[in-house]
Amino acid sequence: xxxxxxxxxxxxxxxxxxxxxxxxxxxxxxxxxxxxxxxxxxxxxxxxxxxxxxxxxxxxxxxxxxxxxxxxxxxxxxxxxxxxxxxxxxxxxxxxxxxxxxxxxxxxxxxxxxxxxxxxxxxxxx
Numbered sequence: 001x002x003x004x005x006x007x008x009x010x011x012x013x014x015x016x017x018x019x020x021x022x023x024x025x026x027x028x029x030x031x032x033x034x035x036x037x038x039x040x041x042x043x044x045x046x047x048x049x050x051x052x053x054x055x056x057x058x059x060x061x062x063x064x065x066x067x068x069x070x071x072x073x074x075x076x077x078x079x080x081x082x083x084x085x086x087x088x089x090x091x092x093x094x095x096x097x098x099x100x101x102x103x104x105x106x107x108x109x110x111x112x113x114x115x116x117x118x119x120x121x122x123x124x125x126x
Contacts, residue, residue: 008074011081011108014115015069022067022089027057035109035116043102043124056093064091069104079110086125101125 005013014033021029031054038050056062069085083106090099100122107119 007076007081011074011083011115012072014108015072015083015085015106018117019067019069019087022064025057025060025063027054030054030057033115033117035111035118038117039119041119041121043100043122062091062093064089066090066099081108081115082106083108 018030018033021033031050034050036050038053040048040053042048053062067087067089069087071086073084075082075084083104085104085106087102087104088099089102090097092098102125103123105121105123106117108115108117110116
């Protein structure tokens with residue numbers, strides 16, 4: 001008998017799988033978790049898109065050696081979910097090492113039976 005996995009459990013699994021893809025610096029796998037119109041808002045208010053982000057990963061300009069999401073809170077609204085987490089993100093961007101402790105807020109939408117992120121917003125924790 002197949003175990004039922006709740007949408008909350010699915011989204012937590014997606015968050016951890018996305019973290020692993022980031023550490024593996026696998027642009028194709030990272031992109032699987034993003035909707036085509038995914039937008040990221042950085043802690044400084046900058047705005048980025050899927051194509052630009054994945055191009056940075058593919059070129060090696062952006063690499064991660066750590067990406068860990070903890071304290072994950074999932075709020076469901078039908079086929080939409082808000083996922084709030086505490087995280088550690090570290091690696092290298094354009095030759096500069098970085099390590100951030102941050103809070104992320106992400107909006108996911110179920111598309112074709114899969115959860116895809118449409119918006120990620122990062123806030124630096126001091």
